[in-house]
Amino acid sequence: MTEKLLLxxxxxxSSIKASLLHAESGALLASATSPEREMKIDSPQPGWAEQHPxxxxxxxxxxxxxxxxxxPASYEILxxxxxxxxxxxxxxxxxxxxxxxxxxxCDSRAVEAGEKTYAALGSDxxxxxxxxxxxxxxxxxxxxxxxNLPDVYAKIHKAMLPGDFIAMKLTGEIRTTVSGLSEGIxxxxxxxxxxxxLLAEMGIDPALLAERVPTFGEQGRLGASAAAAxxxxxxxxxxxxxxxxPNNALSLKVMNPGEVATTAGTSGVVYGVTNRNLIDPQSxxxxxxxxxxxxxxxxxxxxxxINGTGIQYSxxxxxxxDGAHSYGDxxxxxxxxxxxxxxxxxxxxGNGAERILANRDIRGGFSGINFNxxxxxxxxxxxxxxxxxxxxxxxxxxxxMGMAFSVIRAGNSNLFQSPVFxxxxxxxxxxGLEIYNTDGxxxxxxxxxxxxxxxxxxxxxxxxxxxxxxxxPEADKVRSYQEVYHLWKARLEAQLADR
Numbered sequence: 193m194t195e196k197l198l199l200x201x202x203x204x205x206s207s208i209k210a211s212l213l214h215a216e217s218g219a220l221l222a223s224a225t226s227p228e229r230e231m232k233i234d235s236p237q238p239g240w241a242e243q244h245p246x247x248x249x250x251x252x253x254x255x256x257x258x259x260x261x262x263x264p265a266s267y268e269i270l271x272x273x274x275x276x277x278x279x280x281x282x283x284x285x286x287x288x289x290x291x292x293x294x295x296x297x298c299d300s301r302a303v304e305a306g307e308k309t310y311a312a313l314g315s316d317x318x319x320x321x322x323x324x325x326x327x328x329x330x331x332x333x334x335x336x337x338x339x340n341l342p343d344v345y346a347k348i349h350k351a352m353l354p355g356d357f358i359a360m361k362l363t364g365e366i367r368t369t370v371s372g373l374s375e376g377i378x379x380x381x382x383x384x385x386x387x388x389x390l391l392a393e394m395g396i397d398p399a400l401l402a403e404r405v406p407t408f409g410e411q412g413r414l415g416a417s418a419a420a421a422x423x424x425x426x427x428x429x430x431x432x433x434x435x436x437x438p439n440n441a442l443s444l445k446v447m448n449p450g451e452v453a454t455t456a457g458t459s460g461v462v463y464g465v466t467n468r469n470l471i472d473p474q475s476x477x478x479x480x481x482x483x484x485x486x487x488x489x490x491x492x493x494x495x496x497x498i499n500g501t502g503i504q505y506s507x508x509x510x511x512x513x514d515g516a517h518s519y520g521d522x523x524x525x526x527x528x529x530x531x532x533x534x535x536x537x538x539x540x541x542g543n544g545a546e547r548i549l550a551n552r553d554i555r556g557g558f559s560g561i562n563f564n565x566x567x568x569x570x571x572x573x574x575x576x577x578x579x580x581x582x583x584x585x586x587x588x589x590x591x592x593m594g595m596a597f598s599v600i601r602a603g604n605s606n607l608f609q610s611p612v613f614x615x616x617x618x619x620x621x622x623x624g625l626e627i628y629n630t631d632g633x634x635x636x637x638x639x640x641x642x643x644x645x646x647x648x649x650x651x652x653x654x655x656x657x658x659x660x661x662x663x664x665p666e667a668d669k670v671r672s673y674q675e676v677y678h679l680w681k682a683r684l685e686a687q688l689a690d691r
Contacts, residue, residue: 194266196646197221199259199428200637201252203276203354204436205243205296206230206458206502208251211633212259215270215646218656220634224258226251230458230506234293239300239544239553242293245282245357252358256422269424271431272362272414273640275439275632276355278375281333286349288360292341295333296354298459298499300545300553305339305394306332307551312393315473321380322387323492325475326394328545330376331387335394351400355433362430363412368402374481375435381469384487407483408432408643431643436632437463438483438493443635444601444628445654447484449491452597455632456607459543460501460579462587462600464494470593476548477589483639494595496586499543500556501579502606507542508575513568519609525569526576526612531669532676533570535560537683538578548586554691559683573612577673580616581680587621599624603631604660619669620677627661 196215202208207230212221231251234242279297284290295301306326310318318325326332330353338345350366353376360366373379373386378401380387386398405411410429419426434442441453441463452464465482467490472478482491509515509522517525541549542556558574602608604627608617618625638653647653 194268195264197267197269198271198273198637198640199269200273200633200635200640201275201358202436202632202636203248203252203274203358204457205233205277205298206506208248208255209631209633210252210255210259211631211637212262213634213637215641218638218654222259222262223633224255226254226258233296233298237301241296241299241544243296245290245294245354248354248358249361252361253421256424260423269428270646271429271640271644273432273636273638273643274355274358274430275434275436275636276353276358278353278435278437279329280354281330281337282352282354282357283337283344283348284350284352284357284360284366285347288364288366290357291347292337292344294354298544299333300328302332302336303328303545303551305335309335309390309393313389317389319471319473321382322377322390323381323469323471323479324377326377326390327475327547327551331378331390331394331396334396334400338395348400350402352402353435355435356402359411359430359433362414362418364415365412366402367405367411369405369407369433371407371434371438371481371483371485373401373404379481381490407434408639410643429644432636432639434483434639435480437461437495438480439635439639440603440632441465441493442483442639443603443630443632445650445657446601447491447650450596452600454583454600454602456501456579456613457605458502460498460583460607462496462583462590464590464595464597465491466494466595467491468594470494470595472589472593474550476550477586477593478547494590494593496583496590497547498540498579498582498586499546500540503543504540504556504575504579505607508572512571522572523610523612526573526610529569529573531672533574533577534565535562536566536570536574537680538574539684539687540575540578540582548582548589549688552688552691554687576607576610576613577616577676578680579607580613580620581677583617584620584677585681585684597623599626601626601628603628605631614663615669616673618663619665619673622665622670624662624664626659629658629660
C-alpha cells in the first residue's frame with residue numbers, strides 16, 4: 193500500500209527544519225533539523241545581518257536526508273510546503289545564482305532609505321495603500337542596494353524573498369505570492385496590485401520582482417537536479433509557501449478574525465488575524481496579507497515582532513555560559529530564582545533596530561546587578577522575563593489599534609518550552625496560552641496538503657493538531673509580574689530618552 197505523505201520545510205535564520213506528515217491522519221512521521229547548532233549571522237558592519245542563501249539550501253538537503261530512513265517502502269509525497277524567514281532580500285542573476293549575501297530580516301541598514309520614501313510618499317499612501325511604512329522591509333533593502341551597490345544592482349535578474357529562493361532551488365521557477373509581496377511592502381491593498389508609486393519613488397523596476405502565484409496551489413515541480421540532491425522522486429509539486437509568521441499562524445489553525453498566534457524563535461512574534469485594515473500610525477506593529485487573503489476575504493495578519501528573543505537566549509547560553517549548559521539547564525536555573533530576579537532587569541534589544549521602538553536600535557543590556565546576590569540563574573530569569581515584558585509592551589500597542597484577545601496559541605518549541613517563560617508571558621500579558629503539538633515545518637506540510645487539494649476543508653487539514661497544555665493567568669502572579677513590568681518599562685523609557 194502506498195502511503196501518502198506531505199513534506200514541510202521551515203527556512204529559519206537559526207536552522208532549517210524538515211517534517212514529514214502522514215497526509216490522512218496528520219500525524220508526524222519524522223522531523224529533522226540542520227545544523228545542530230545555530231547558523232551564523234554575519235555582521236560585516238554594525239547593524240548589518242547577512243546569510244548566504246546557498247547555506248540555507250545546503251541545510252535543506254541535509255535535513256531532508258535525515259528523513260529518508262523514515263520513508264516507508266512505498267510512498268507518494270503529495271506536495272512540498274515552504275515556510276521562511278520574512279523580510280529578507282535575495283538577489284540572483286539570469287543563471288539563478290545569488291550575487292550577494294542575503295540581507296536578512298534583522299538587518300538595520302535600510303532604515304533611512306525606508307524613512308525617506310515614507311516622507312516622500314506620505315502617510316496617506318503608505319498607510320492607506322500599503323498598510324505600513326516601508327521601514328526596514330525588503331523594498332527598502334532593495335533601494336539601499338540600488339543606491340549603495342550599483343554594480344550588484346546592475347546584475348540583478350530577480351529580487352526575491354528567502355522562501356522564493358528555496359522554491360527556485362527546488363523547481364527552477366522564480367515566483368512569489370501576494371502575501372510575500374505584502375511583507376516586502378511591494379503590495380498595494382487598495383489597488384490589488386504592485387505598489388507602483390512606491391516602486392517609482394524608490395527607483396525600482398517592477399520587472400525585478402517575481403511572477404505571482406497563489407499561496408496554495410501548484411507553484412512548480414521538483415526538478416531533476418534538486419531531486420537528485422534531496423534523493424527524492426522528481427516531479428513532486430511545491431504547493432504552498434508563506435513567511436514564517438503567517439505560516440506559524442496556519443500551523444496553529446489561526447485563520448479567522450480574532451484568532452491569535454505567537455512564537456519565540458530567533459525573534460518573538462504575536463500575530464493576530466483581522467478583516468479590518470488596522471494600522472499603527474508609527475508602524476511599530478505591521479499588517480500583511482494572511483495566507484488566506486483575497487480581495488473578497490481580506491484577512492490581514494497584524495504582526496508584532498521583537499528581534500531579540502531566541503537570539504538573546506542563544507547568546508546568553510554560548511557567551512555568558514560558555515556553552516556548558518543546555519537550554520534545559522538554563523530553564524531549570526531560571527526556575528530556582530524568584531519573580532523579578534531580585535531586582536535584575538534585562539532589555540532584550542540587542543539584535544538591530546526594533547520596530548516596536550519605532551525602528552530605533554537602543555542595544556540590549558542588564559541593569560540593577562548586585563554582585564552579592566545575583567547569579568547565573570538570576571541573569572537567565574531576567575532575560576526570559578525581559579522578553580515576556582517586551583511582548584506585553586507590544587501587545588499594548590496592538591490593543592490601542594483595536595485588537596482584542598483572551599487566548600493566544602503557540603507551538604511546543606523554542607522559548608515556549610520554558611515553564612518560566614510561559615508563566616511570565618501569561619501573567620505579564622494577562623492572557624490565556626494554549627500550547628499545540630506542532631511547529632512551522634509541520635504547518636508548512638499541512639499547507640502543502642491544502643495546496644495539493646488533498647484536504648477537502650480546513651478541519652480535515654488540521655486533523656492531528658492537539659492542545660497539549662493550557663495555562664491561564666493567576667491573580668497573585670499577575671500582580672507580582674505587573675509590579676516588575678512597570679519597573680522594566682520605566683527602565684526602557686529611560687533608555688529611550690538617553691538615546
